[in-house]
Amino acid sequence: MVELINVSYSYEDKVALKDINLKIEKGELCVIVGPNGSGKSTLVSVICGIYKPDKGVVKLFGKEDHNHFRKKISFVPQKVSSFNQLFPISVKETVLLGLVPQKGYFKGFSSQDLKKVDEILQKLDLIEFKEKQLGKLSGGQQQRVFIARALISEPELLILDEPTVGIDSKSEEILYKLLLEQKAKNTTIVMVTHDIFAIKSYADKIICMKDGEILTICGAQEFSVKKYKQIYFED
Numbered sequence: 001m002v003e004l005i006n007v008s009y010s011y012e013d014k015v016a017l018k019d020i021n022l023k024i025e026k027g028e029l030c031v032i033v034g035p036n037g038s039g040k041s042t043l044v045s046v047i048c049g050i051y052k053p054d055k056g057v058v059k060l061f062g063k064e065d066h067n068h069f070r071k072k073i074s075f076v077p078q079k080v081s082s083f084n085q086l087f088p089i090s091v092k093e094t095v096l097l098g099l100v101p102q103k104g105y106f107k108g109f110s111s112q113d114l115k116k117v118d119e120i121l122q123k124l125d126l127i128e129f130k131e132k133q134l135g136k137l138s139g140g141q142q143q144r145v146f147i148a149r150a151l152i153s154e155p156e157l158l159i160l161d162e163p164t165v166g167i168d169s170k171s172e173e174i175l176y177k178l179l180l181e182q183k184a185k186n187t188t189i190v191m192v193t194h195d196i197f198a199i200k201s202y203a204d205k206i207i208c209m210k211d212g213e214i215l216t217i218c219g220a221q222e223f224s225v226k227k228y229k230q231i232y233f234e235d
């Protein structure tokens, strides 16, 4: 489903990813952990096709042509609440935007689409905010709206960059429940998180990053406190 072969990426003077090799199979829930600045966000941006690698190959669905697969991928970026808070868009409209890659900009939305909005807003406990301006919601509520936008298209590949930052425990629990629902539908999920112990029991694969490199890839069972300390505290 996702394969990276010898991928490197640099920002001007900073090497952010060095020779990354990884494979994520269809239906896997894969978690990426590592200290600040270790390259996690860059890695998911390269997987999504936002950044083109300087070197190496990124394959999605077995192919290198990403544009072809836009309809099948959803991405929840980090710090989504940094969008322009004055932008006059409602919660409902924001969530509908998640359907644009599948439907195009000019076709309009059907009653079925509007029903899907209601369903996903119900699930994320956001229905009361449906007609509200997005910028008038709290940071955590906005984060949940962006998660709803990513889920409404029922993507085959769902990529989330620290989705639980700023959301409360109840919403975090709802999110994990939704991710498990997606996983049961064979959605491949790639998630950057620092909440490793919260997600450990659900993860199939844990990718540990440090200094732009993959330190180790392991299963949830093998991910121990010792490994956690090695990644976060040892030089």
Ligand SMILES: Nc1ncnc2c1ncn2[C@@H]1O[C@H](COP(=O)(O)OP(=O)(O)OP(=O)(O)O)[C@@H](O)[C@H]1O
Pocket: 011, 012, 014, 015, 016, 034, 035, 036, 037, 038, 039, 040, 041, 042, 043
């Ligand atoms: N736009 C940018 N321009 C220059 N350097 C950048 C840029 N974005 C990230 N970097 C650098 O690239 C490296 C990897 O950053 P990245 O955001 O991928 O790390 P991260 O593991 O996601 O960190 P965090 O946990 O803080 O989100 C860091 O050293 C960072 O300073």
